[in-house]
Amino acid sequence: MDLEVRHLRVVCAIAESGSLTRAAASLRMTQPGVSAQLRRIERILGGTLFERRQAGVAPTALGELVLCRARAILPGVDGLLADTARAAHRQAAIARIRLGSVGAPLLGHLILAVRQVLPEVEVTTRCQYSALPLLDDLTDDRLEAAVLGDNPGCELPPRDGVVQQPLVTEPVFALLPAGHPLAARDEVDLARLREEEWAVPRADNDRTREYWSSILALTGRHPHAPYEAEGRQLIEIVRAGLAVSLCQATFIEVPGVAVRPLAGNPLWYRHILAWHRESPLAVHGPEILRRVGDGYEAIRAASPAYAVWRERNPEKAMLTERARPGQG
Incomplete structure:
Protein backbone atom coordinates (compact mmCIF):
# COMPACT_ATOMS: atom_id res chain seq x y z
CA MET A 1 0.00 0.00 0.00
CA GLN A 91 -12.06 25.52 -20.55
CA ALA A 92 -15.67 24.43 -20.07
CA ALA A 93 -16.76 28.07 -20.02
CA ILE A 94 -15.69 28.46 -23.64
CA ALA A 95 -18.86 26.55 -24.51
CA ARG A 96 -20.97 28.93 -22.39
CA ILE A 97 -20.42 32.63 -21.77
CA ARG A 98 -22.19 34.19 -18.80
CA LEU A 99 -22.93 37.91 -19.08
CA GLY A 100 -24.33 40.39 -16.59
CA SER A 101 -25.73 43.90 -16.76
CA VAL A 102 -27.05 46.73 -14.69
CA GLY A 103 -30.07 48.67 -15.94
CA ALA A 104 -28.28 50.10 -18.96
CA PRO A 105 -29.13 49.78 -22.68
CA LEU A 106 -25.98 47.89 -23.68
CA LEU A 107 -26.63 44.26 -22.79
CA GLY A 108 -28.14 43.39 -26.18
CA HIS A 109 -25.11 44.80 -27.96
CA LEU A 110 -22.78 42.90 -25.62
CA ILE A 111 -24.57 39.64 -26.46
CA LEU A 112 -24.31 40.38 -30.18
CA ALA A 113 -20.61 41.23 -29.85
CA VAL A 114 -19.89 37.95 -28.02
CA ARG A 115 -21.77 35.98 -30.67
CA GLN A 116 -19.71 37.70 -33.36
CA VAL A 117 -16.34 36.79 -31.84
CA LEU A 118 -17.39 33.36 -30.46
CA PRO A 119 -20.25 32.20 -32.69
CA GLU A 120 -20.37 28.64 -31.30
CA VAL A 121 -20.90 29.51 -27.63
CA GLU A 122 -24.10 29.54 -25.64
CA VAL A 123 -24.72 32.94 -24.05
CA THR A 124 -26.61 33.33 -20.76
CA THR A 125 -27.38 36.56 -18.89
CA ARG A 126 -28.07 37.81 -15.38
CA CYS A 127 -29.22 41.34 -14.52
CA GLN A 128 -28.92 43.33 -11.28
CA TYR A 129 -29.86 46.86 -10.32
CA SER A 130 -26.55 47.37 -8.53
CA ALA A 131 -23.17 46.97 -10.22
CA LEU A 132 -21.39 45.61 -7.12
CA PRO A 133 -22.95 42.10 -7.11
CA LEU A 134 -21.98 41.79 -10.77
CA LEU A 135 -18.45 42.91 -9.95
CA ASP A 136 -18.34 40.22 -7.25
CA ASP A 137 -19.51 37.65 -9.81
CA LEU A 138 -16.74 38.69 -12.22
CA THR A 139 -14.13 38.46 -9.46
CA ASP A 140 -15.29 34.99 -8.42
CA ASP A 141 -15.57 33.56 -11.97
CA ARG A 142 -19.37 33.46 -11.96
CA LEU A 143 -19.51 35.80 -14.96
CA GLU A 144 -17.21 36.28 -17.93
CA ALA A 145 -18.21 39.89 -18.73
CA ALA A 146 -20.70 42.52 -17.60
CA VAL A 147 -22.09 45.98 -18.33
CA LEU A 148 -21.52 48.10 -15.22
CA GLY A 149 -21.95 51.77 -14.34
CA ASP A 150 -21.03 54.35 -11.73
CA ASN A 151 -21.09 58.08 -10.95
CA PRO A 152 -18.42 60.72 -10.27
CA GLY A 153 -17.10 60.40 -6.74
CA CYS A 154 -18.82 57.03 -6.38
CA GLU A 155 -16.60 55.01 -8.69
CA LEU A 156 -16.56 51.22 -8.56
CA PRO A 157 -13.62 49.78 -6.59
CA PRO A 158 -10.88 47.93 -8.48
CA ARG A 159 -10.90 44.14 -8.20
CA ASP A 160 -8.06 41.68 -8.71
CA GLY A 161 -8.32 39.94 -12.04
CA VAL A 162 -11.08 42.20 -13.42
CA VAL A 163 -10.63 44.71 -16.25
CA GLN A 164 -12.95 47.71 -15.95
CA GLN A 165 -12.97 49.55 -19.28
CA PRO A 166 -14.92 52.84 -19.25
CA LEU A 167 -16.97 53.16 -22.41
CA VAL A 168 -18.60 56.58 -22.21
CA THR A 169 -19.74 59.17 -19.66
CA GLU A 170 -23.12 60.75 -20.31
CA PRO A 171 -25.30 63.35 -18.55
CA VAL A 172 -28.19 62.35 -16.34
CA PHE A 173 -31.59 63.70 -17.48
CA ALA A 174 -34.95 64.38 -15.82
CA LEU A 175 -37.71 61.78 -16.19
CA LEU A 176 -41.14 63.43 -16.13
CA PRO A 177 -44.80 62.58 -16.69
CA ALA A 178 -45.56 63.54 -20.28
CA GLY A 179 -48.25 66.01 -19.16
CA HIS A 180 -46.10 67.71 -16.53
CA PRO A 181 -45.59 71.48 -17.06
CA LEU A 182 -41.80 71.02 -16.92
CA ALA A 183 -42.00 68.64 -19.89
CA ALA A 184 -42.83 71.63 -22.08
CA ARG A 185 -39.38 73.10 -21.42
CA ASP A 186 -36.18 72.40 -23.36
CA GLU A 187 -34.32 71.77 -20.11
CA VAL A 188 -35.24 71.50 -16.44
CA ASP A 189 -33.66 73.28 -13.51
CA LEU A 190 -32.77 70.81 -10.76
CA ALA A 191 -33.79 73.27 -8.04
CA ARG A 192 -37.25 73.48 -9.61
CA LEU A 193 -37.45 69.71 -9.98
CA ARG A 194 -36.73 69.14 -6.30
CA GLU A 195 -40.06 70.79 -5.43
CA GLU A 196 -41.89 67.80 -6.90
CA GLU A 197 -42.49 64.43 -5.31
CA TRP A 198 -39.85 61.91 -6.39
CA ALA A 199 -39.50 58.23 -7.17
CA VAL A 200 -35.99 57.05 -6.32
CA PRO A 201 -34.05 53.76 -6.33
CA ARG A 202 -33.54 52.04 -3.01
CA ALA A 203 -30.46 53.00 -1.04
CA ASP A 204 -27.94 50.21 -1.56
CA ASN A 205 -24.25 49.68 -2.08
CA ASP A 206 -24.10 50.92 -5.68
CA ARG A 207 -24.40 54.50 -4.30
CA THR A 208 -26.69 55.87 -7.05
CA ARG A 209 -29.14 57.31 -4.54
CA GLU A 210 -26.24 58.66 -2.47
CA TYR A 211 -24.90 60.42 -5.58
CA TRP A 212 -28.27 61.92 -6.43
CA SER A 213 -28.70 63.12 -2.84
CA SER A 214 -25.25 64.71 -2.74
CA ILE A 215 -25.99 66.80 -5.84
CA LEU A 216 -29.54 67.68 -4.80
CA ALA A 217 -28.20 68.83 -1.44
CA LEU A 218 -26.35 71.60 -3.28
CA THR A 219 -29.72 73.10 -4.28
CA GLY A 220 -30.54 73.77 -0.63
CA ARG A 221 -32.73 70.88 0.45
CA HIS A 222 -33.63 67.30 -0.36
CA PRO A 223 -36.83 66.57 -2.29
CA HIS A 224 -39.70 64.60 -0.83
CA ALA A 225 -39.30 61.04 -2.12
CA PRO A 226 -42.25 58.88 -1.01
CA TYR A 227 -41.76 56.30 -3.76
CA GLU A 228 -38.91 53.82 -3.79
CA ALA A 229 -38.74 51.81 -7.01
CA GLU A 230 -36.53 50.74 -9.89
CA GLY A 231 -36.86 49.85 -13.54
CA ARG A 232 -40.37 49.33 -14.88
CA GLN A 233 -42.02 50.11 -11.53
CA LEU A 234 -40.31 53.50 -11.31
CA ILE A 235 -41.35 54.34 -14.88
CA GLU A 236 -44.97 53.42 -14.12
CA ILE A 237 -45.03 55.71 -11.08
CA VAL A 238 -43.75 58.58 -13.22
CA ARG A 239 -46.11 57.71 -16.10
CA ALA A 240 -49.06 57.85 -13.67
CA GLY A 241 -48.13 61.44 -12.86
CA LEU A 242 -47.29 60.64 -9.25
CA ALA A 243 -43.64 61.64 -9.23
CA VAL A 244 -40.56 62.75 -11.16
CA SER A 245 -37.18 61.05 -11.28
CA LEU A 246 -33.86 60.90 -13.10
CA CYS A 247 -32.67 58.66 -15.92
CA GLN A 248 -29.74 57.99 -18.22
CA ALA A 249 -29.49 60.26 -21.26
CA THR A 250 -29.88 57.20 -23.48
CA PHE A 251 -33.25 56.33 -21.94
CA ILE A 252 -35.75 55.98 -24.78
CA GLU A 253 -38.99 57.84 -24.14
CA VAL A 254 -42.05 55.62 -23.89
CA PRO A 255 -45.66 56.82 -24.09
CA GLY A 256 -46.63 58.76 -21.01
CA VAL A 257 -43.16 59.96 -19.98
CA ALA A 258 -40.82 62.72 -21.15
CA VAL A 259 -37.02 62.92 -20.95
CA ARG A 260 -35.49 66.39 -20.59
CA PRO A 261 -31.89 67.57 -20.00
CA LEU A 262 -31.00 69.17 -16.67
CA ALA A 263 -29.84 72.78 -16.83
CA GLY A 264 -26.14 73.07 -16.11
CA ASN A 265 -25.52 69.30 -16.43
CA PRO A 266 -25.13 68.69 -12.68
CA LEU A 267 -25.23 64.87 -12.78
CA TRP A 268 -23.29 62.30 -14.84
CA TYR A 269 -23.28 58.55 -15.37
CA ARG A 270 -20.42 56.37 -16.65
CA HIS A 271 -20.99 53.17 -18.66
CA ILE A 272 -18.32 50.51 -18.07
CA LEU A 273 -17.62 47.22 -19.82
CA ALA A 274 -15.84 44.73 -17.55
CA TRP A 275 -14.42 41.24 -17.98
CA HIS A 276 -12.22 38.82 -16.08
CA ARG A 277 -8.59 38.79 -17.23
CA GLU A 278 -8.65 35.01 -17.55
CA SER A 279 -12.06 34.87 -19.23
CA PRO A 280 -12.26 33.39 -22.75
CA LEU A 281 -13.43 36.89 -23.74
CA ALA A 282 -10.27 38.64 -22.54
CA VAL A 283 -8.40 38.20 -25.80
CA HIS A 284 -11.42 39.67 -27.62
CA GLY A 285 -11.80 42.60 -25.22
CA PRO A 286 -10.86 45.40 -27.66
CA GLU A 287 -13.10 43.99 -30.41
CA ILE A 288 -16.05 43.56 -28.04
CA LEU A 289 -15.52 47.07 -26.69
CA ARG A 290 -15.57 48.45 -30.24
CA ARG A 291 -18.79 46.62 -31.13
CA VAL A 292 -20.56 47.61 -27.92
CA GLY A 293 -19.38 51.19 -28.47
CA ASP A 294 -20.91 51.16 -31.95
CA GLY A 295 -24.12 49.93 -30.36
CA TYR A 296 -24.03 52.76 -27.85
CA GLU A 297 -23.75 55.32 -30.64
CA ALA A 298 -26.81 53.82 -32.32
CA ILE A 299 -28.73 54.06 -29.04
CA ARG A 300 -27.60 57.64 -28.53
CA ALA A 301 -28.74 58.58 -32.04
CA ALA A 302 -32.20 57.18 -31.24
CA SER A 303 -32.66 59.53 -28.26
CA PRO A 304 -34.11 62.88 -29.43
CA ALA A 305 -33.47 64.58 -26.09
CA TYR A 306 -29.83 63.46 -26.12
CA ALA A 307 -29.35 64.64 -29.72
CA VAL A 308 -30.73 68.10 -28.89
CA TRP A 309 -28.55 68.28 -25.80
CA ARG A 310 -25.42 67.49 -27.82
CA GLU A 311 -26.22 70.23 -30.33
CA ARG A 312 -26.71 72.79 -27.57
CA ASN A 313 -23.73 71.69 -25.47
CA PRO A 314 -20.88 71.09 -27.94
CA GLU A 315 -18.14 71.47 -25.32
CA LYS A 316 -19.86 69.14 -22.84
CA ALA A 317 -20.64 66.74 -25.68
CA MET A 318 -16.90 66.16 -26.06
CA LEU A 319 -16.98 64.50 -22.64
CA THR A 320 -19.48 61.95 -23.91
CA GLU A 321 -17.27 60.67 -26.72
CA ARG A 322 -16.79 56.94 -26.23
CA ALA A 323 -13.51 55.62 -24.90
CA ARG A 324 -11.26 53.57 -27.15
CA PRO A 325 -9.49 50.37 -26.10
CA GLY A 326 -6.67 51.22 -23.73
CA GLN A 327 -8.18 54.50 -22.55
CA GLY A 328 -9.11 54.82 -18.87
Whole structure:
Protein backbone atom coordinates (compact mmCIF):
# COMPACT_ATOMS: atom_id res chain seq x y z
CA MET A 1 0.00 0.00 0.00
CA ASP A 2 1.41 3.41 -1.02
CA LEU A 3 1.22 6.61 0.96
CA GLU A 4 -1.43 8.97 -0.43
CA VAL A 5 -2.29 12.64 0.00
CA ARG A 6 -5.41 11.69 1.96
CA HIS A 7 -3.18 9.91 4.49
CA LEU A 8 -1.25 13.14 5.09
CA ARG A 9 -4.53 14.97 5.68
CA VAL A 10 -5.49 12.39 8.33
CA VAL A 11 -2.14 12.79 10.13
CA CYS A 12 -2.46 16.59 10.10
CA ALA A 13 -6.07 16.46 11.32
CA ILE A 14 -5.11 14.23 14.25
CA ALA A 15 -2.23 16.53 15.21
CA GLU A 16 -4.32 19.69 14.93
CA SER A 17 -7.24 18.33 16.95
CA GLY A 18 -5.12 16.39 19.49
CA SER A 19 -7.75 13.67 19.57
CA LEU A 20 -8.83 10.83 17.30
CA THR A 21 -12.47 11.61 18.12
CA ARG A 22 -12.19 15.28 17.19
CA ALA A 23 -10.14 14.40 14.09
CA ALA A 24 -12.89 11.99 13.03
CA ALA A 25 -15.48 14.77 13.30
CA SER A 26 -13.39 17.19 11.22
CA LEU A 27 -12.72 14.51 8.59
CA ARG A 28 -16.37 13.34 8.63
CA MET A 29 -15.28 9.83 9.52
CA THR A 30 -15.98 7.55 12.48
CA GLN A 31 -13.46 7.30 15.32
CA PRO A 32 -12.82 3.58 14.63
CA GLY A 33 -12.31 4.48 10.97
CA VAL A 34 -9.67 7.09 11.85
CA SER A 35 -7.94 4.64 14.20
CA ALA A 36 -7.80 1.99 11.48
CA GLN A 37 -6.52 4.54 8.96
CA LEU A 38 -3.80 5.68 11.36
CA ARG A 39 -2.63 2.07 11.91
CA ARG A 40 -2.34 1.58 8.12
CA ILE A 41 -0.37 4.83 7.77
CA GLU A 42 2.01 3.81 10.59
CA ARG A 43 2.61 0.44 8.90
CA ILE A 44 3.46 2.22 5.63
CA LEU A 45 5.87 4.63 7.34
CA GLY A 46 7.38 2.00 9.65
CA GLY A 47 6.75 3.46 13.08
CA THR A 48 4.38 5.03 15.58
CA LEU A 49 3.28 8.58 14.74
CA PHE A 50 1.30 9.43 17.89
CA GLU A 51 1.50 8.53 21.56
CA ARG A 52 -1.87 7.77 23.10
CA ARG A 53 -2.38 9.72 26.32
CA GLN A 54 -5.30 10.18 28.69
CA ALA A 55 -5.89 13.72 27.43
CA GLY A 56 -5.58 12.74 23.77
CA VAL A 57 -2.65 12.11 21.46
CA ALA A 58 0.75 13.76 20.88
CA PRO A 59 3.14 13.27 17.96
CA THR A 60 6.23 11.15 18.40
CA ALA A 61 9.60 12.18 16.93
CA LEU A 62 8.70 10.27 13.75
CA GLY A 63 5.28 11.92 13.82
CA GLU A 64 6.87 15.39 14.02
CA LEU A 65 9.00 14.56 10.97
CA VAL A 66 5.96 13.40 9.00
CA LEU A 67 3.94 16.44 10.08
CA CYS A 68 6.72 18.83 9.03
CA ARG A 69 6.85 17.31 5.55
CA ALA A 70 3.06 17.01 5.24
CA ARG A 71 2.52 20.67 6.15
CA ALA A 72 5.02 21.64 3.47
CA ILE A 73 3.42 19.41 0.82
CA LEU A 74 -0.32 19.92 1.35
CA PRO A 75 -0.54 23.67 0.51
CA GLY A 76 1.13 22.97 -2.83
CA VAL A 77 -1.25 20.10 -3.53
CA ASP A 78 -4.25 22.24 -2.56
CA GLY A 79 -3.00 25.05 -4.78
CA LEU A 80 -2.56 22.63 -7.68
CA LEU A 81 -6.10 21.30 -7.22
CA ALA A 82 -7.56 24.82 -7.06
CA ASP A 83 -5.64 25.97 -10.14
CA THR A 84 -6.61 22.93 -12.20
CA ALA A 85 -10.24 23.29 -11.13
CA ARG A 86 -10.26 26.91 -12.31
CA ALA A 87 -8.53 25.97 -15.56
CA ALA A 88 -11.02 23.16 -16.20
CA HIS A 89 -13.90 25.54 -15.45
CA ARG A 90 -12.57 28.14 -17.86
CA GLN A 91 -12.06 25.52 -20.55
CA ALA A 92 -15.67 24.43 -20.07
CA ALA A 93 -16.76 28.07 -20.02
CA ILE A 94 -15.69 28.46 -23.64
CA ALA A 95 -18.86 26.55 -24.51
CA ARG A 96 -20.97 28.93 -22.39
CA ILE A 97 -20.42 32.63 -21.77
CA ARG A 98 -22.19 34.19 -18.80
CA LEU A 99 -22.93 37.91 -19.08
CA GLY A 100 -24.33 40.39 -16.59
CA SER A 101 -25.73 43.90 -16.76
CA VAL A 102 -27.05 46.73 -14.69
CA GLY A 103 -30.07 48.67 -15.94
CA ALA A 104 -28.28 50.10 -18.96
CA PRO A 105 -29.13 49.78 -22.68
CA LEU A 106 -25.98 47.89 -23.68
CA LEU A 107 -26.63 44.26 -22.79
CA GLY A 108 -28.14 43.39 -26.18
CA HIS A 109 -25.11 44.80 -27.96
CA LEU A 110 -22.78 42.90 -25.62
CA ILE A 111 -24.57 39.64 -26.46
CA LEU A 112 -24.31 40.38 -30.18
CA ALA A 113 -20.61 41.23 -29.85
CA VAL A 114 -19.89 37.95 -28.02
CA ARG A 115 -21.77 35.98 -30.67
CA GLN A 116 -19.71 37.70 -33.36
CA VAL A 117 -16.34 36.79 -31.84
CA LEU A 118 -17.39 33.36 -30.46
CA PRO A 119 -20.25 32.20 -32.69
CA GLU A 120 -20.37 28.64 -31.30
CA VAL A 121 -20.90 29.51 -27.63
CA GLU A 122 -24.10 29.54 -25.64
CA VAL A 123 -24.72 32.94 -24.05
CA THR A 124 -26.61 33.33 -20.76
CA THR A 125 -27.38 36.56 -18.89
CA ARG A 126 -28.07 37.81 -15.38
CA CYS A 127 -29.22 41.34 -14.52
CA GLN A 128 -28.92 43.33 -11.28
CA TYR A 129 -29.86 46.86 -10.32
CA SER A 130 -26.55 47.37 -8.53
CA ALA A 131 -23.17 46.97 -10.22
CA LEU A 132 -21.39 45.61 -7.12
CA PRO A 133 -22.95 42.10 -7.11
CA LEU A 134 -21.98 41.79 -10.77
CA LEU A 135 -18.45 42.91 -9.95
CA ASP A 136 -18.34 40.22 -7.25
CA ASP A 137 -19.51 37.65 -9.81
CA LEU A 138 -16.74 38.69 -12.22
CA THR A 139 -14.13 38.46 -9.46
CA ASP A 140 -15.29 34.99 -8.42
CA ASP A 141 -15.57 33.56 -11.97
CA ARG A 142 -19.37 33.46 -11.96
CA LEU A 143 -19.51 35.80 -14.96
CA GLU A 144 -17.21 36.28 -17.93
CA ALA A 145 -18.21 39.89 -18.73
CA ALA A 146 -20.70 42.52 -17.60
CA VAL A 147 -22.09 45.98 -18.33
CA LEU A 148 -21.52 48.10 -15.22
CA GLY A 149 -21.95 51.77 -14.34
CA ASP A 150 -21.03 54.35 -11.73
CA ASN A 151 -21.09 58.08 -10.95
CA PRO A 152 -18.42 60.72 -10.27
CA GLY A 153 -17.10 60.40 -6.74
CA CYS A 154 -18.82 57.03 -6.38
CA GLU A 155 -16.60 55.01 -8.69
CA LEU A 156 -16.56 51.22 -8.56
CA PRO A 157 -13.62 49.78 -6.59
CA PRO A 158 -10.88 47.93 -8.48
CA ARG A 159 -10.90 44.14 -8.20
CA ASP A 160 -8.06 41.68 -8.71
CA GLY A 161 -8.32 39.94 -12.04
CA VAL A 162 -11.08 42.20 -13.42
CA VAL A 163 -10.63 44.71 -16.25
CA GLN A 164 -12.95 47.71 -15.95
CA GLN A 165 -12.97 49.55 -19.28
CA PRO A 166 -14.92 52.84 -19.25
CA LEU A 167 -16.97 53.16 -22.41
CA VAL A 168 -18.60 56.58 -22.21
CA THR A 169 -19.74 59.17 -19.66
CA GLU A 170 -23.12 60.75 -20.31
CA PRO A 171 -25.30 63.35 -18.55
CA VAL A 172 -28.19 62.35 -16.34
CA PHE A 173 -31.59 63.70 -17.48
CA ALA A 174 -34.95 64.38 -15.82
CA LEU A 175 -37.71 61.78 -16.19
CA LEU A 176 -41.14 63.43 -16.13
CA PRO A 177 -44.80 62.58 -16.69
CA ALA A 178 -45.56 63.54 -20.28
CA GLY A 179 -48.25 66.01 -19.16
CA HIS A 180 -46.10 67.71 -16.53
CA PRO A 181 -45.59 71.48 -17.06
CA LEU A 182 -41.80 71.02 -16.92
CA ALA A 183 -42.00 68.64 -19.89
CA ALA A 184 -42.83 71.63 -22.08
CA ARG A 185 -39.38 73.10 -21.42
CA ASP A 186 -36.18 72.40 -23.36
CA GLU A 187 -34.32 71.77 -20.11
CA VAL A 188 -35.24 71.50 -16.44
CA ASP A 189 -33.66 73.28 -13.51
CA LEU A 190 -32.77 70.81 -10.76
CA ALA A 191 -33.79 73.27 -8.04
CA ARG A 192 -37.25 73.48 -9.61
CA LEU A 193 -37.45 69.71 -9.98
CA ARG A 194 -36.73 69.14 -6.30
CA GLU A 195 -40.06 70.79 -5.43
CA GLU A 196 -41.89 67.80 -6.90
CA GLU A 197 -42.49 64.43 -5.31
CA TRP A 198 -39.85 61.91 -6.39
CA ALA A 199 -39.50 58.23 -7.17
CA VAL A 200 -35.99 57.05 -6.32
CA PRO A 201 -34.05 53.76 -6.33
CA ARG A 202 -33.54 52.04 -3.01
CA ALA A 203 -30.46 53.00 -1.04
CA ASP A 204 -27.94 50.21 -1.56
CA ASN A 205 -24.25 49.68 -2.08
CA ASP A 206 -24.10 50.92 -5.68
CA ARG A 207 -24.40 54.50 -4.30
CA THR A 208 -26.69 55.87 -7.05
CA ARG A 209 -29.14 57.31 -4.54
CA GLU A 210 -26.24 58.66 -2.47
CA TYR A 211 -24.90 60.42 -5.58
CA TRP A 212 -28.27 61.92 -6.43
CA SER A 213 -28.70 63.12 -2.84
CA SER A 214 -25.25 64.71 -2.74
CA ILE A 215 -25.99 66.80 -5.84
CA LEU A 216 -29.54 67.68 -4.80
CA ALA A 217 -28.20 68.83 -1.44
CA LEU A 218 -26.35 71.60 -3.28
CA THR A 219 -29.72 73.10 -4.28
CA GLY A 220 -30.54 73.77 -0.63
CA ARG A 221 -32.73 70.88 0.45
CA HIS A 222 -33.63 67.30 -0.36
CA PRO A 223 -36.83 66.57 -2.29
CA HIS A 224 -39.70 64.60 -0.83
CA ALA A 225 -39.30 61.04 -2.12
CA PRO A 226 -42.25 58.88 -1.01
CA TYR A 227 -41.76 56.30 -3.76
CA GLU A 228 -38.91 53.82 -3.79
CA ALA A 229 -38.74 51.81 -7.01
CA GLU A 230 -36.53 50.74 -9.89
CA GLY A 231 -36.86 49.85 -13.54
CA ARG A 232 -40.37 49.33 -14.88
CA GLN A 233 -42.02 50.11 -11.53
CA LEU A 234 -40.31 53.50 -11.31
CA ILE A 235 -41.35 54.34 -14.88
CA GLU A 236 -44.97 53.42 -14.12
CA ILE A 237 -45.03 55.71 -11.08
CA VAL A 238 -43.75 58.58 -13.22
CA ARG A 239 -46.11 57.71 -16.10
CA ALA A 240 -49.06 57.85 -13.67
CA GLY A 241 -48.13 61.44 -12.86
CA LEU A 242 -47.29 60.64 -9.25
CA ALA A 243 -43.64 61.64 -9.23
CA VAL A 244 -40.56 62.75 -11.16
CA SER A 245 -37.18 61.05 -11.28
CA LEU A 246 -33.86 60.90 -13.10
CA CYS A 247 -32.67 58.66 -15.92
CA GLN A 248 -29.74 57.99 -18.22
CA ALA A 249 -29.49 60.26 -21.26
CA THR A 250 -29.88 57.20 -23.48
CA PHE A 251 -33.25 56.33 -21.94
CA ILE A 252 -35.75 55.98 -24.78
CA GLU A 253 -38.99 57.84 -24.14
CA VAL A 254 -42.05 55.62 -23.89
CA PRO A 255 -45.66 56.82 -24.09
CA GLY A 256 -46.63 58.76 -21.01
CA VAL A 257 -43.16 59.96 -19.98
CA ALA A 258 -40.82 62.72 -21.15
CA VAL A 259 -37.02 62.92 -20.95
CA ARG A 260 -35.49 66.39 -20.59
CA PRO A 261 -31.89 67.57 -20.00
CA LEU A 262 -31.00 69.17 -16.67
CA ALA A 263 -29.84 72.78 -16.83
CA GLY A 264 -26.14 73.07 -16.11
CA ASN A 265 -25.52 69.30 -16.43
CA PRO A 266 -25.13 68.69 -12.68
CA LEU A 267 -25.23 64.87 -12.78
CA TRP A 268 -23.29 62.30 -14.84
CA TYR A 269 -23.28 58.55 -15.37
CA ARG A 270 -20.42 56.37 -16.65
CA HIS A 271 -20.99 53.17 -18.66
CA ILE A 272 -18.32 50.51 -18.07
CA LEU A 273 -17.62 47.22 -19.82
CA ALA A 274 -15.84 44.73 -17.55
CA TRP A 275 -14.42 41.24 -17.98
CA HIS A 276 -12.22 38.82 -16.08
CA ARG A 277 -8.59 38.79 -17.23
CA GLU A 278 -8.65 35.01 -17.55
CA SER A 279 -12.06 34.87 -19.23
CA PRO A 280 -12.26 33.39 -22.75
CA LEU A 281 -13.43 36.89 -23.74
CA ALA A 282 -10.27 38.64 -22.54
CA VAL A 283 -8.40 38.20 -25.80
CA HIS A 284 -11.42 39.67 -27.62
CA GLY A 285 -11.80 42.60 -25.22
CA PRO A 286 -10.86 45.40 -27.66
CA GLU A 287 -13.10 43.99 -30.41
CA ILE A 288 -16.05 43.56 -28.04
CA LEU A 289 -15.52 47.07 -26.69
CA ARG A 290 -15.57 48.45 -30.24
CA ARG A 291 -18.79 46.62 -31.13
CA VAL A 292 -20.56 47.61 -27.92
CA GLY A 293 -19.38 51.19 -28.47
CA ASP A 294 -20.91 51.16 -31.95
CA GLY A 295 -24.12 49.93 -30.36
CA TYR A 296 -24.03 52.76 -27.85
CA GLU A 297 -23.75 55.32 -30.64
CA ALA A 298 -26.81 53.82 -32.32
CA ILE A 299 -28.73 54.06 -29.04
CA ARG A 300 -27.60 57.64 -28.53
CA ALA A 301 -28.74 58.58 -32.04
CA ALA A 302 -32.20 57.18 -31.24
CA SER A 303 -32.66 59.53 -28.26
CA PRO A 304 -34.11 62.88 -29.43
CA ALA A 305 -33.47 64.58 -26.09
CA TYR A 306 -29.83 63.46 -26.12
CA ALA A 307 -29.35 64.64 -29.72
CA VAL A 308 -30.73 68.10 -28.89
CA TRP A 309 -28.55 68.28 -25.80
CA ARG A 310 -25.42 67.49 -27.82
CA GLU A 311 -26.22 70.23 -30.33
CA ARG A 312 -26.71 72.79 -27.57
CA ASN A 313 -23.73 71.69 -25.47
CA PRO A 314 -20.88 71.09 -27.94
CA GLU A 315 -18.14 71.47 -25.32
CA LYS A 316 -19.86 69.14 -22.84
CA ALA A 317 -20.64 66.74 -25.68
CA MET A 318 -16.90 66.16 -26.06
CA LEU A 319 -16.98 64.50 -22.64
CA THR A 320 -19.48 61.95 -23.91
CA GLU A 321 -17.27 60.67 -26.72
CA ARG A 322 -16.79 56.94 -26.23
CA ALA A 323 -13.51 55.62 -24.90
CA ARG A 324 -11.26 53.57 -27.15
CA PRO A 325 -9.49 50.37 -26.10
CA GLY A 326 -6.67 51.22 -23.73
CA GLN A 327 -8.18 54.50 -22.55
CA GLY A 328 -9.11 54.82 -18.87
